[in-house]
Amino acid sequence: ARPAEESQWKTYANSKKIAWKTGTSSGNRDAWAIGVTAKYTVGVWVGNGEGNGNKEIKSNTTSAPLLFDLFNSLPNSSWPAFPYDELEEVTVCKNSGYLAGPNCEDTKISYRPKNSPLGSCCPYCHIVTLTPDLKFSAGVRDMVGKYAGQMPVAKKWFVLPPSVEYWYTKHTLGYREIPPELSPEDPSNARDSALRSLSIVFPERGANIVIPVEIDGKKGAAVMLVAERNKECTVYWDIDGDYLGSTTGTHQMACTPTTGKHVLTVWDSAGRRDSISFTVVDSGD
């Protein structure tokens, strides 16, 4: 089918008061489309009797256009009535849509089916402590120099996992990245404990490291190491703003930074972040 056909049924679907969902099974064995209005329920299945896969069996190009052809031949209808009796109000995080937790600043009322599982609280909102000008993440120990005599302020902050943040900021205005740490090399840095359960083990904060030269004369690699309490999490690596890659399970990353000072930053898929600076010193040969 041509792409034009797909955009046609989508335009039609979005102009009508039809609640719909499509799906294609793995291996292209089934293509489904289900639609509901106040008056009609239409279901379409496309496949073959043997259950064999066929790359042409895709809901976008088969069951979905057929579903809306069928609705087109039916009288216009309205949205299904809002089933208030079967719903109850819940307060959700305005940013994430999860049930609001104690650290969610912006919340709104939403609805959930009364007997459905409650779901989990927003994992993305944290309390962070910042310099009074809100420019840096900082703790009490950072209140020196221009901040001497002041206290850090606590703020509720919505922190997305970095891979999500990357896309979210492309499509959503107003997302505020968590301010950088004032002193990332300070071992007692100010992060909330939820943010600190990810920590860089090697290099140590502020360390001078030597990268050995291999037998063949080429510069070797430093193997960096991160501890992550949540074993399900993916860890994302960055040196001086350059993305290195991601790790799961055991979090080790080989790299060959140049001589001089560097900042290593890691995030995990729960939005936790750790950052340190270290210096690569010449091995002297």
Ligand SMILES: [Zn+2]
């Ligand atoms: Zn939240």
